[in-house]
Amino acid sequence: MSTGGGVVVVLAERDKEEMEIDISKLEFDFMGTSVICRSGSPLILADLKKVSVSKARAIIVLASDEKADQSDARALRVVLSLVGVKEGLRGHVVVEMSDLDSEPLVKLVGGDLVETVVAHDVIGRLMIKCALQPGLAQIWEDILGFENAEFYIKRWPQLDGLCFRDALTAFSDAIPCGVKDAADGGKIIINPDDDYVLKEGDELLVIAEDDDTYTPAPMTEVHRGIFPRMSDPPKFPERILFCGWRRDIDDMIMVLEALLAPGSELWMFNEVAEKDRERKLTDGSLDISQLVNIKLIHREGNAVIRRHLESLPLETFDSMHLLKTPLFILIRGLLRPSSSSETFSQNVFRTKIPNQFLYVMLLSARACGSVKCNKLLTSQ
CATH class of the missing domain: 3.30.70.1450 (Regulator of K+ conductance, C-terminal domain)
Incomplete structure (x- = not known):
């Protein structure tokens, strides 16, 4: 879209007119790019030929709204259909996967032609990074968006x-x-x-800035100096709160295990029965006994119910991160020495927040009289 003037063909098992109406509602500058909708199935070779799939510069296979294993099974069948196109494919294929475990099989079937993106897993990791480093979300937004x-x-x-x-x-x-x-x-x-x-x-x-805004210049002489030695800043234990449950929460826990200092705490606040959580985490290949840096603390409750929120130590919160699923709250610096206190930015992400999360935000701000949260990060 950023280059403009091209053609994007959307093939989906939906009514053509419905797709065109949905696209027309988008407040987006297409920059001269034409969007053509066709009703059909990517599993049927005749429908793939109808959209001239062999001439496409790139092919994107999106995940479906089904469960993760069903969505990935469908993606695998689509890749098989694409590989079976007799005329061959000119462009590469990018496949959105729902489960990290399904990725090797799709790559095996598609070969070098196929690239996979496990969007759910990637977003989960990015949100953790953004929560641990205030301001990083704005950097990702600038790089991954089309404005800058x-x-x-x-x-x-x-x-x-x-x-x-x-x-x-x-x-x-x-x-x-x-x-x-x-x-x-x-x-x-x-x-x-x-x-x-x-x-x-x-x-x-x-x-x-764009693909036509840069070009190499003649080589210039560079005067090299001696770089000063820089040591990594010390890491202190932190306390993090997960509100809600994701199917890949075991992966998120392992990311935190690798990033946080020993003595850190991960509070898990959701409606899943505590006795079922360890089983779910074990089914996700997480060995709780092997966690060295973080300690899991379980609390049962609903984040939109005020009395449940009041049971949490909200007065210690320095930073909050609200996700669609789950609500993610980060507590930084809770266990570090007072002499090592930090000052956090007052910037607030300007984005649309679902009503239930606004409700949670208001409840958490009023649940205790001395809440210190001064940074709110939201994402949908």
């Missing part, structure tokens, strides 16, 4: 034979951050070694 700088991959033959460190200073309007290695089947290498030599066929991954 974006990622672009392009080949520059004039850079062949140069080291990656030279490419870093070759652009005044772009930031090189990776290489698409032609010799390794197009594998993306993020932040390669400075001595990596750009070979024929390699493409450079950069962050730039």
Whole structure:
């Protein structure tokens, strides 16, 4: 969409007119891009031919609204249909998966032609990162959105034979951050070694305003200095609260286990019976006995009921992160020395918040007289 002037074809098992009405309601600048809707099934070769799938520059297979295993099974069948197109495919295929465990099978069937994105898992990890580092969500929004700088991959033959460190200073309007290695089947290498030599066929991954706003300049002499030694800041125990339950909550716990300092606490506040939680976590391949850095503390309750919220130590909250599912509240600095106190930004994300989360936010702000929460992050 950002380049404009192209054609996007939507093939779905819905009425054509309904899809066109839904798209017309979007408040989005299509920048000259044409959107064509066709009613049909991606599982039927005749319908795939109807939309000239073999000529598509890229193919995106979206997850369905079914359960995770059913959605992934359908995605696998779609990939089989695409592989079976006799005319072959010109573009690559990106498949949205619902379960991380289904990813290898889809890659096995699709081969090098297919890339998979486990959106649910990726978003869960991003939300944890954003909650632990206030302000990071705005950075992701800028990079992954279409309003500001974006990622672009392009080949520059004039850079062949140069080291990656030279490419870093070759652009005044772009930031090189990776290489698409032609010799390794197009594998993306993020932040390669400075001595990596750009070979024929390699493409450079950069962050730039648009794909036509940057070009390499003649090499200039760089005066290199001695970088000062910088040590990582000390990590202190933190206390985090999960309100709600996600099917991949075991993965989120393992991410926190890797990021937090020893002595940290994870409070799990939801309506799932406490006796059932350990079974669900174990079914998700989480060995609670192997957790070293975090301790799980269970509380049963509903986040939209005031008296349930009042049972939590809300007066200690410094930062809150509201998710569609679950509500995620981060408590930072609760266990660190008073001399190491932090000042958090007062920025608030301007986004649409579901009524029930506004209700939760109001309840949590009034449940105790000394709530110290001064940062609210929301996402849908």
